[in-house]
Structures are given as structure tokens and as C-alpha cells.
Amino acid sequence: MGHIYLSRRLCILKRKIFPRIILGLFFIYIYCEYLIYYISQIQCVWPKLEKNHAKDVEPVYALVLADIHMLGSRNGHWLDKWRREWQMYRAFQTAMTLHRPELVFVLGDLFDEGKWCSQNEFNEYVERFHNLFATPEGTTLYTVVGNHDIGFHYKITPHLASRFENQLNAPPVNLVSIRGNHFVLINSMAMEGDGCSLCSRAIAEINRISDVLKCSSGSALCKGKAKVPKYSRPILMQHYPLYRESDSICTEPDAAPLPLRDNLFEERWDCLSKESTEYLIESLLPRVAFGAHTHHSCLVRHSFVPRPDHKIELVEYTVPSFSWRNRLDPKYYLLTVTPDEVKLAKCELPREWTIQVTALLLLLVLAAYIRCYSTTRRIFSHMSDKKV
Structure with missing residues (x-):
């Protein structure tokens, strides 16, 4: 008994x-796979403007990310592929829920194997990208091509360039204007300066946009009649950083680690050439520039003096990678933009080891x-x- x-x-x-x-x-599963993304990102808020603006000035709110590097069929294990994409999906959809940006810019290298894959594989890539980075109503997504999407300049074929342009709606140069704020999106690999068909097309469009902006600003150098409703210096968006010798000038905590930071950049490979950089700045007069490609953060204050009586100053931000494959601490930027001010907040996603340690502690x-x-x-x- x-x-x-x-x-x-x-x-x-x-x-x-x-x-x-x-x-x-x-x-534990819900917390580590869902709630932790909210807890980490809810601390990041839209940056506030410093200047006193008129009541009728409505800022533009934009989210900027880069270097997603979605795996294809060649590199990486299927489990790693599934895990990374699930992380990016949760992080991005959480950002959409919390921030509700008006614009989203993805600065290149959407696909890790875009330059190698077949058309069927590319179609599958595009479908996965739209599923992972679906935006809510009221949010418009723009993509900028990167070297992993179509290859470095010497490897680009008309087929590789046209399929990305057509299926991702990403021409070599694109002007996006909203409430007096102008974003110029550029294919960095088309800035080679060798007169190829892709480069010639990009240069012609940059010259056209340059003239539109000059006419809108009342410049005496205006040649045409086309104008934008309200002029402000544009914001440059591309995959490559502007020309710099290395990352040694980058002092942010998430800059490239030493001694990698001191490695010299190769023009047209690690950054734009000096000539292309000067051409873009003199043609467009950007107030801010955003690049990516290095997977690390950097803040550079440029000052160009093309003529003794003419000085062009701008701030350049290099956007860190959004992928846990490239960084232990992926990030994205939130921008609050008006015609005379750009404020930025850097948002950090949870580190993978933080998720793992949290799960272990909870167990x-x-x-x-x-x-x-x-x-x-x-x-x-x-x-x-x-x-x-």
C-alpha cells in the first residue's frame, strides 16, 4: 500500500x-526569439531636431540599413542561412512596428551570391528579400545595388545589371524627392569613369539631376528648365564610401578593429575613386552622404575647395552591416530630415551571445x-x- x-x-x-x-x-523561446528584439530597439527613438522650424515643416523619417548578405545555395550551411534570415526578419519587422518610417533605404549587398547565381536562383533571392523586408502601408523601400549583387565593375554584364535594376526597381541613378528633401541613389560600380555603357548612363543622369538642382537653387549655371518644388542640398546614398585613404580616421566604438583600421583602401574596390568622389560632390553639392561596404561604422567630415572662392562641406556616414554574419552587433540608422537639418540615431540590435547567454540564464x-x-x-x- x-x-x-x-x-x-x-x-x-x-x-x-x-x-x-x-x-x-x-x-524562454518567446523572449529570446521575439521580445528581446523589442527590448533592444525600443530604446532607440527618432532623433530630435535642434533648429526651430516653422509649424508647416514636416520632417521626413527614414531608416537606413546595409550589407544584408542573404546567403544563396553556394556559401554557408542551410541552418546558418535559416538562422540569419530569421534574425534579420525579426529585427526588421520589429523596427517597422516600433518606428514606422516613411522611407527605408537598403545600401547594397542585399544578396551574398547575386553576382554568381542563375536567373532562377536570383528570382528566388528577390522573393525571399521581399518576404524578409516587407514594409507596412505608408513605408516605401528603396534599394541601392552593391558589388555582391551584380559584381565589381569589371565583372558586371548587361544581364547582371539589368535584372537587378528591373526586379528591384533600382536604376543606376535615382532621385527621390519628398517635401523639399532630395535623396540621390547611385550605383557605386557605375562610377568607374571608363566610359562604359553603364557608367555613361549614370553620368548622364547625374548631370541631369545636377542641372535640375542648380535651376531649383537659382544658380546662374542652370542650363535647363526642370526644377524640384523646393530646393535643398541633396543627401547622397550609395554602397561604396566616398574616397578616403583608410578607416584610420574612424574613431567610433563600432569602427573597424585595429589593425584592420589602418589598412589602406584601394580605389574602386574599397571606396570610390578620388576623381569620382570630387565629381559627385561638385555636381550634386550633397549636405550628407551615406555609404556602406566596409561592414563597419565611420563618421567623416569632408571639406572640398574646388576653387579658392568655393568651399563644399559635408558629413559622411558609413553604415555598419545589418547581418550577424558580418558583425557581432548589427546596426541600422534612423534619420530625421528637413530641408536644412539631418539628425541621426544609431540603433543597435541584440548581440547573438546576449541572446544565447539570456537563454542559458533563463533555463x-x-x-x-x-x-x-x-x-x-x-x-x-x-x-x-x-x-x-
Whole structure:
């Protein structure tokens, strides 16, 4: 009889403990796969403007990310591919829910194997990209091509360039204007300056946009008649950084690590050429420039003096990678933009080791709770038996 009574007590205890284990594991999964993205990103808010603006000036809110590097069929294990894409999906959709940007800019290298894959593989790439980075109503997404999407300049074929342009709606140069704010999106690989058909097309469009902006600003150098409704210096968006010798001038905590930071850049490979950089700045007069490609952060203050009486100053931001394959701490930027001000906030996603350590700690807490609960139940059961 005693043996039967003890077995019955153990069965009752297991029936009470098992649901708690399942509930605890479910909470750990929800927290580490969903809630942790909200907790990390809710701390990042839209940057506030410093200047006093007229009441009728409505800022543009834009989210900028780069270097997604979605894996294809050649590189990486399928489990790694699934894991990274799930992380990016959760992080991006959380950002959309929390921030609701008006514009989203993706600065190149959407696809890790875009320059190698077949047309069928590319179609599958594009479908996955739109599923992972679906934007809500009221948010417009723009993509800028990167070298992994179509190849470096010497590897680009008309087929590689046209399929990305057509399926991602990303021409070599694109002017996006909204409430007096102008964003110029540029294919960095078309800035080679060798007169190829892709480069010639890009240069012709840059010259056209340059004239539109000059006419809009009232410049005496205006040649045509086309104008934008309200002029402001544009914001440059591309995959490559503007010309710089290296990342040694980058001092941000998430800049390239030493000694990599001191490695000299190769023009047209690690950054734009000096000639193309000067051409873009003199033609467009950008107030801010955004690039990517290095996977690390950098802030550069440029000052160009093309003529003794003419000085062009701008700030350039290099956007870190959005992928956990490239960084332990992926990031994206939030921009608050008006015709005379650009403010930026850098948003950090949870580190992968943070997620893993959090899961381990929660499992230990769950194990301790179950042990404490079962011990307490046995003590009370034993005391109850003695009273009887």
C-alpha cells in the first residue's frame, strides 16, 4: 500500500511540474526569439531636431540599413542561412512596428551570391528579400545595388545589371524627392569613369539631376528648365564610401578593429575613386552622404575647395552591416530630415551571445524553480502525511 501511495504522489507531482516546464520553455523561446528584439530597439527613438522650424515643416523619417548578405545555395550551411534570415526578419519587422518610417533605404549587398547565381536562383533571392523586408502601408523601400549583387565593375554584364535594376526597381541613378528633401541613389560600380555603357548612363543622369538642382537653387549655371518644388542640398546614398585613404580616421566604438583600421583602401574596390568622389560632390553639392561596404561604422567630415572662392562641406556616414554574419552587433540608422537639418540615431540590435547567454540564464532559473517547487511540494506532502 505504501508503495502505491508513493507512486500516486509522484504522478500527481509530475502532472503539476510538467506543465510548468512547458510554460517556462515557451516563455524562454518567446523572449529570446521575439521580445528581446523589442527590448533592444525600443530604446532607440527618432532623433530630435535642434533648429526651430516653422509649424508647416514636416520632417521626413527614414531608416537606413546595409550589407544584408542573404546567403544563396553556394556559401554557408542551410541552418546558418535559416538562422540569419530569421534574425534579420525579426529585427526588421520589429523596427517597422516600433518606428514606422516613411522611407527605408537598403545600401547594397542585399544578396551574398547575386553576382554568381542563375536567373532562377536570383528570382528566388528577390522573393525571399521581399518576404524578409516587407514594409507596412505608408513605408516605401528603396534599394541601392552593391558589388555582391551584380559584381565589381569589371565583372558586371548587361544581364547582371539589368535584372537587378528591373526586379528591384533600382536604376543606376535615382532621385527621390519628398517635401523639399532630395535623396540621390547611385550605383557605386557605375562610377568607374571608363566610359562604359553603364557608367555613361549614370553620368548622364547625374548631370541631369545636377542641372535640375542648380535651376531649383537659382544658380546662374542652370542650363535647363526642370526644377524640384523646393530646393535643398541633396543627401547622397550609395554602397561604396566616398574616397578616403583608410578607416584610420574612424574613431567610433563600432569602427573597424585595429589593425584592420589602418589598412589602406584601394580605389574602386574599397571606396570610390578620388576623381569620382570630387565629381559627385561638385555636381550634386550633397549636405550628407551615406555609404556602406566596409561592414563597419565611420563618421567623416569632408571639406572640398574646388576653387579658392568655393568651399563644399559635408558629413559622411558609413553604415555598419545589418547581418550577424558580418558583425557581432548589427546596426541600422534612423534619420530625421528637413530641408536644412539631418539628425541621426544609431540603433543597435541584440548581440547573438546576449541572446544565447539570456537563454542559458533563463533555463537555469527555470531549472532552479522546478527543483524548488518539487522540493517544496514533497515537504508539504510529507508534513500532511504526518498530521494524518
